[in-house]
Amino acid sequence: MVRGKTQLKRIEKTTSRQITFCKRRTGILKKAFELSVLCDAEVALIVFSPAGKLYEFASTSVRETMERYREYQKDVEVDRTLEEKILQQLKEDAAEIAKKIEAIEVAKRKLMGEGLGLCTIEELQQIEQQLERSLSKVRARKMHVFKEQVDQLKEKEKTLEAENAMLYEKLGIRGRQEPSEEKAMVASIEYSDVDTGLFIGPPQGRIKSGQPHK
Structure with a gap:
């Protein structure tokens, strides 16, 4: 049969209390000694009896x-x-x-x-000035970003022009002429005497424009 837990309470009978004290005191002093020896622990134990008598144990010195x-x-x-x-x-x-x-x-x-x-005029003016400073910073940053994007596009344009020039060179095709060269070519075409093959008059006696009649 399983024993229940013993309820700890003060022993009312003086004789029984004294006997229990002696037994438990000896046991706890023995346990303190074993703990100090087995575990190399520093142990100090002090016990006063109900009558005020001192009992002590120390592994070194109390x-x-x-x-x-x-x-x-x-x-x-x-x-x-x-x-x-x-x-x-x-x-x-x-x-x-x-x-x-x-x-x-x-x-x-x-x-x-x-x-x-609840803001005063001074507080509202401060808020307005702060917003204006913030807006100025935002605009400056926006312009900086725009400039960076334009620079990137210009660099990309240069890269594409260089790639086109390489392709023209590989294919043996002359690249686009400079504007000055184009203008000179148009002017030479306009003022040169070009034989257009145009005849004036009936079929039998037609002559080329610019030649004298016989």
């Missing part, structure tokens, strides 16, 4: 172990204090950042034309 414990507690307190200060600083920083974010959101809404009902 005083030295207690001093070590006090130093450890000091370090723990320092670390805890430092953690609390860091946590408090983080909370303050978070609150400050939240305020800045809220101010930025309000300014953004005003730039979008929202929430202007």
